[in-house]
Amino acid sequence: MTLETVSEARSFGGTQGVYSHDSEATGTPMTFAVYVPEHVAGTKLPVLWYLSGLTCTHANVMDKGEYRRYCAEHGIILVAPDTSPRGDDVPDDEGYDFGKGAGFYVNAVQEPWAKNFQMRQYVEHELPQVIAKHFPVDMDRQGITGHSMGGHGALTISLRNPGKYRSTSAFSPIVSPIHCPWGQKALGGYIGDDKSAWREYDACALIEDGARLPELLVDQGHADNFLEEQLKTHLLEEAVRKAGMNATIRLQEGYDHSYFFVSTFIGDHIAWHAERLKA
Numbered sequence: 572m573t574l575e576t577v578s579e580a581r582s583f584g585g586t587q588g589v590y591s592h593d594s595e596a597t598g599t600p601m602t603f604a605v606y607v608p609e610h611v612a613g614t615k616l617p618v619l620w621y622l623s624g625l626t627c628t629h630a631n632v633m634d635k636g637e638y639r640r641y642c643a644e645h646g647i648i649l650v651a652p653d654t655s656p657r658g659d660d661v662p663d664d665e666g667y668d669f670g671k672g673a674g675f676y677v678n679a680v681q682e683p684w685a686k687n688f689q690m691r692q693y694v695e696h697e698l699p700q701v702i703a704k705h706f707p708v709d710m711d712r713q714g715i716t717g718h719s720m721g722g723h724g725a726l727t728i729s730l731r732n733p734g735k736y737r738s739t740s741a742f743s744p745i746v747s748p749i750h751c752p753w754g755q756k757a758l759g760g761y762i763g764d765d766k767s768a769w770r771e772y773d774a775c776a777l778i779e780d781g782a783r784l785p786e787l788l789v790d791q792g793h794a795d796n797f798l799e800e801q802l803k804t805h806l807l808e809e810a811v812r813k814a815g816m817n818a819t820i821r822l823q824e825g826y827d828h829s830y831f832f833v834s835t836f837i838g839d840h841i842a843w844h845a846e847r848l849k850a
Contacts, residue, residue: 574705577602583643584609589629592701596693597656598686603698604629604651605706608643617712617848618648618702619841620736622694622728624719624743625753626672628653632718635830641838645845648708652698654720656687668753669760675748676724677772679761688761695728714738714844718833719802720745720753722789726774730782738847740788740840742833743795746807747775753801775810787811787818788843790836792826 577589585608594601610616619642623631629651632638642649655661655674662683664670674690703710715736717725722744729739748754749769758769770776791804798804804820811818826832 572701572704574701582606582639585639585643587633587639589633590705594656594693594697596689596697599656599658599661601656601693601698602629602653604633605702606633606639606642606649607706608646608648610646610707613707615707615709616646616648617714617845618650618706618708618710619844619848620694620713620715620717620725621649621651622676622715622717622721622724623651623654624717624721625654626667627721628672631830632833635834636837637834638837638841641841645841645849647714647841647845647848648706649841650698650702652694655690661687664760666756669756673720673757675720675754675757675761675772676728677758677761681761681763684761690724691728694724695732712737712848714740714848716740716742716840716844717744718742719797719828722746723748723754723772723774726787727772727777729784730774730777731771733783737850738786738844739784740790740843742789742836742840743791743797743802743828744774744789744804744807745802746810747773747803749773749776750806751801751803775806778810778814778816783814783816785817786847787816787820788840789818789820790832790840791820791822792828792832793822793824794826795828795832797828
């Protein structure tokens with residue numbers, strides 16, 4: 572489990588790093604970003620996983636998310652994985668919403684995707700082992716969040732792993748891939764035509780099938796041009812209401828789908844996670 576340091580820079584007293592390793596899950600090198608705030612030597616800190624959206628790498632939130640000040644203030648490590656395997660030998664699709672940059676945090680079973688597109692295995696199991704070995708994290712204090720496709724990832728990963736994450740939030744999540752064009756293309760391509768197998772990758776379906784979170788925070792821009800066709804926040808509102816699940820879902824007037832929106836509210840989310848990760 573050799574780790575290569577791609578870059579490191581000091582920021583708000585801590586270290587913003589980019590690292591790579593050879594992944595057994597994807598069969599490719601994988602790159603990820605980690606921000607470690609300044610801390611007393613020997614101290615283990617809570618960790619917040621940030622999952623990015625379509626077309627993104629680790630660099631999008633690192634460059635535009637503006638999270639470091641808040642992570643430094645609250646003493647939280649933030650880890651940002653890539654969104655898919657990369658490399659010349661990795662299959663791809665002409666569309667931006669499938670293939671490289673669009674792993675959807677699933678374990679693909681269809682060819683030619685099955686060999687490399689094992690992002691569920693990577694994010695749920697392999698990368699946490701790497702982080703636990705190489706960084707001062709307290710794995711008993713994990714939170715998870717994400718944006719768009721990454722919001723879908725955060726919700727479904729947390730719902731499938733009760734008790735693993737103390738806190739779960741999302742920005743503009745794809746709440747029900749079963750019911751939107753992005754999700755139908757991805758799940759059909761990676762998983763196949765059996766829609767019953769899609770349900771474990773759909774937050775609303777997981778809640779309908781009995782999965783629960785103790786609480787949830789979601790922010791969604793009201794001016795998001797993907798809201799009606801792809802994100803369908805109202806389906807999550809309906810699912811949590813029927814389940815009696817404690818969820819705060821906020822429609823933010825005037826905000827779109829961009830990192831201008833994410834960076835505006837990421838401080839709120841990190842403070843919210845900090846309350847639960849330090850309890």
